[in-house]
Amino acid sequence: MxxxxxxxxxxxxxxxxxxxxxxxxxxxxxxxxxxxxxxxxxxxSRSIPRLPYITSRSVSFNVQDHDDFTERVINSELPVLIDFHAQWCGPCKILGPRLEKAIAKQKGRVTMAKVDIDEHTDLAIEYGVSAVPTVIAMRGGDVIDQFVGIKDEDQLDTFVEKLIGQ
Incomplete structure (x- = not known):
């Protein structure tokens, strides 16, 4: 074996x-x-083909600390969806893959930051997160829209398109 x-x-x-x-x-x-x-x-000696959908820059990332959040979210040139979640949250585990799928459809026009509220309580308090999952849409450092709870795929696509400005 x-x-x-x-x-x-x-x-x-x-x-x-x-x-x-x-x-x-x-x-x-x-x-x-x-x-x-x-x-x-x-x-x-055989080569491994590189898949076209794998890029060096990921569309989603985990926030490491407050400075990382400032650099990669607030100062981002692209619109950013911020997924405030927790490991123990069942609805968060359902919403996370749906969000990633909605982001992937946009082909690099938007990114997603994942913030674990247990590790980054300061960010959750700063953005008024009182329940998880909470998703905040941010463009140019400004909050555009947000929602709390689970949404279906069509609602998420509409939410992301609103963020991009289509």
């Missing part, structure tokens, strides 16, 4: 990612492993 897992991981590595390949010492207990592992390098 461990060998299969290792073989899968090795087969997914591209040649560019591999700097040095270190083989285990060939002791009697590892000789069968070592001989099987030698077959892995041909797998490394």
């Amino acid at each position: 461990a060998f299969r897992l290792l073989a899968r991981r090795v087969s997914r590595i591209s040649v560019k990612d591999v700097r040095v390949l270190v083989l285990p010492s060939s002791s009697s207990s590892r000789s069968s492993f070592s001989s099987c592992f030698r077959a892995a390098p041909p797998l490394l």
Whole structure:
């Protein structure tokens, strides 16, 4: 089982990612492993295609601290949806993927900041968050709109389009 897992991981590595390949010492207990592992390098020669929807800049991010929030949300050139959520909140777990889907449809015209209210209570208080999930739409550092609770996909699309200004 461990060998299969290792073989899968090795087969997914591209040649560019591999700097040095270190083989285990060939002791009697590892000789069968070592001989099987030698077959892995041909797998490394194949390249992994890059998927078009994966970009170096993500459309959503977790806020790290107040300075990060200021830099990436308030000073953002793009409109930003701020998802105030909590790990223990069931509705937040439902709304999060719906928001990400609505943001992804906009193809980089809007970003989403995720703020855990338990970790960043100061931000939740500053923006008047009294219940989760709360979503705030911000453009140019100004609050445009907000809602509390769950919305269906059509309502979220309308909310995001209003933020963008379509």
